[in-house]
Amino acid sequence: MTTTLATARTAPRDPLARYWSRNRLEPYALVLPAMAILAIFFAGPALYNIALSFQQLSLFDLGREGKWVGFDNFVEVLTDPATGHALFNTALPLTIVTVAVRLALGLGLALLLNASVFRRWKLGWLVRSLVLIPWVTPPVVAVAAWKWLLDARYGVVNQLLVGLGIIQQGIPFLAKTNTVWGAVETMLIWRELPFVVITFLAALQSIPSDLREAARMDGASELQIQTRVVLPLLRPVTAVIVMLTTIWTFNNFVYVWLATRGGPGDYTQVLATQMYTASFVDYRMGSGAAIGVVMSVIMFAFALIYFLVVFRERDGVR
Amino acid sequence: MSVDVGTSPSARFAKDLAVVVIGLALLLLLAFPFLWVVIISFRPDSEIFTRTFRLITTITTDNYAKLLSGSPFPTYLRNSFFVCITATFFAVVIALVAAYGFSRYRRFRLRQVLLVLVICTQLFPFVILITPLYAMFFSLGLVNNFLSLIVSYIAINLPFAIYLLLGYLDTIPVELDEAARIDGASTLQVIFRVILPVAWPGVVTVAVYAFVAAWDEFLFALTLMTSDENKTVPVGLASFFGEYTTQWNLVMTASVITTLPTLILFMLLQKKLVSDLTAGSVKQ
Numbered sequence: 001m002t003t004t005l006a007t008a009r010t011a012p013r014d015p016l017a018r019y020w021s022r023n024r025l026e027p028y029a030l031v032l033p034a035m036a037i038l039a040i041f042f043a044g045p046a047l048y049n050i051a052l053s054f055q056q057l058s059l060f061d062l063g064r065e066g067k068w069v070g071f072d073n074f075v076e077v078l079t080d081p082a083t084g085h086a087l088f089n090t091a092l093p094l095t096i097v098t099v100a101v102r103l104a105l106g107l108g109l110a111l112l113l114n115a116s117v118f119r120r121w122k123l124g125w126l127v128r129s130l131v132l133i134p135w136v137t138p139p140v141v142a143v144a145a146w147k148w149l150l151d152a153r154y155g156v157v158n159q160l161l162v163g164l165g166i167i168q169q170g171i172p173f174l175a176k177t178n179t180v181w182g183a184v185e186t187m188l189i190w191r192e193l194p195f196v197v198i199t200f201l202a203a204l205q206s207i208p209s210d211l212r213e214a215a216r217m218d219g220a221s222e223l224q225i226q227t228r229v230v231l232p233l234l235r236p237v238t239a240v241i242v243m244l245t246t247i248w249t250f251n252n253f254v255y256v257w258l259a260t261r262g263g264p265g266d267y268t269q270v271l272a273t274q275m276y277t278a279s280f281v282d283y284r285m286g287s288g289a290a291i292g293v294v295m296s297v298i299m300f301a302f303a304l305i306y307f308l309v310v311f312r313e314r315d316g317v318r
Numbered sequence: 319m320s321v322d323v324g325t326s327p328s329a330r331f332a333k334d335l336a337v338v339v340i341g342l343a344l345l346l347l348l349a350f351p352f353l354w355v356v357i358i359s360f361r362p363d364s365e366i367f368t369r370t371f372r373l374i375t376t377i378t379t380d381n382y383a384k385l386l387s388g389s390p391f392p393t394y395l396r397n398s399f400f401v402c403i404t405a406t407f408f409a410v411v412i413a414l415v416a417a418y419g420f421s422r423y424r425r426f427r428l429r430q431v432l433l434v435l436v437i438c439t440q441l442f443p444f445v446i447l448i449t450p451l452y453a454m455f456f457s458l459g460l461v462n463n464f465l466s467l468i469v470s471y472i473a474i475n476l477p478f479a480i481y482l483l484l485g486y487l488d489t490i491p492v493e494l495d496e497a498a499r500i501d502g503a504s505t506l507q508v509i510f511r512v513i514l515p516v517a518w519p520g521v522v523t524v525a526v527y528a529f530v531a532a533w534d535e536f537l538f539a540l541t542l543m544t545s546d547e548n549k550t551v552p553v554g555l556a557s558f559f560g561e562y563t564t565q566w567n568l569v570m571t572a573s574v575i576t577t578l579p580t581l582i583l584f585m586l587l588q589k590k591l592v593s594d595l596t597a598g599s600v601k602q
Contacts, residue, residue: 030419041473045450130345202596251443292446
């Protein structure tokens, strides 16, 4: 009696359990192709990059082993004032400013678009389509569009400013040092804002509505509900957004390269464009690799500090 | 909604209307740069250099004809479609097999380590890979060969694809596999005959994101494809607007065509794509 019950209970799981115990290597075989590609593509080049950073190697001498020069590339890169300039540009105008502006605009827009009227009037589809338009635009197209919009003579922005009498003559935004960062930041923020908006929107929509209702019952004003109930609940998603956008932007190459090539002069040079220039314009692969190592160290330190801070907050130490 | 005591219906309607008008106005402003690109792409040469702002002038499709018959742009399009579709296909297949391994075998050694490594690659600065990768592909004789670009795009997309598919496969009951196993199906048969048809929605999302990421990619394509006839669309388009561009209407036409594939995919599947993407960052 007991034996039949036991077999009856285990019978349905039995065939597969036996199958698995006979195939201990199978999970490894299944994940192997993916892991091999990731190893070849990430681990291999990352290690090779470190080796390259200790060599002197011209782009034309690839295939041969470079001359080992110890820390020469690092000494050269770290004592070059251009590196400090590029690091400052990467950190402040490129990353911190655009992440902060994206957070502020993204949160504001998400709070506005989360209003129930958009759902009641069945405008969700239209809202989502319009929000997504900058994001479906490839970065290259975003730069092309803004270069034309910001053209000194025929660009809409200048024509509008001149037409309104704010300025006398069109400004070549990308060629002047006091406007070029604003122009590059505008391109980047425009293209990358939708990600922040839709992530905040999704987080807002996952907040149960009875939470707001309860606050309203207790006599909280609309503003109090937003600042005391909604905003604290957005902390985790904000942490994720800040980390992702910071890492993506710090390493970004395409906006600065296509908008200004690091110019005028070297004014908007960032680490990514400096690295590309060292390797593929000046053909000094060793220097390019050394800049890559410096960038990875900075990003690694950022990620580490960020995780420590965020996790300490999660644990309630605050 | 039931607690709106003290607000008359008309006052409420006015408030709703104000929110909708402000919201849509801001969104139109946000979308304007791309709408402007579309408008300029239909504008004749003679009318792009106007001194004052005009929204609509003569409409012509000449730019499209010129771009598609008298320029190298169709070659770039063919290259991009070939590279992106091939890379997407292999990324999805390889990721599906790996995700199945991670989802169904919960206790194999290294599982946690490998999964953490996969997620860490998401935070990896791709840009620093370009110098060593160029050197590696060069020594393999693969610079200016589509294979190097395809492998790169597979690798870039694998981590995200594995992570998202793992989430999908975890929601599919194991009983489905068991039934197929009892019928004597092999693991690969289970994955592609049983799991794939059920995991289809997740696979579509992953495929769209992989395709779009490859389609938009600029740096690898710029560096690895050295001859003009092997350029992909983003690099080809970038070469159209050097420092002294005068044919802005052609640049805008090329921009519209470059955006069309991603635009179409997102307009068709927007609700699903957005909710699948944000699911990861919202749930903690």
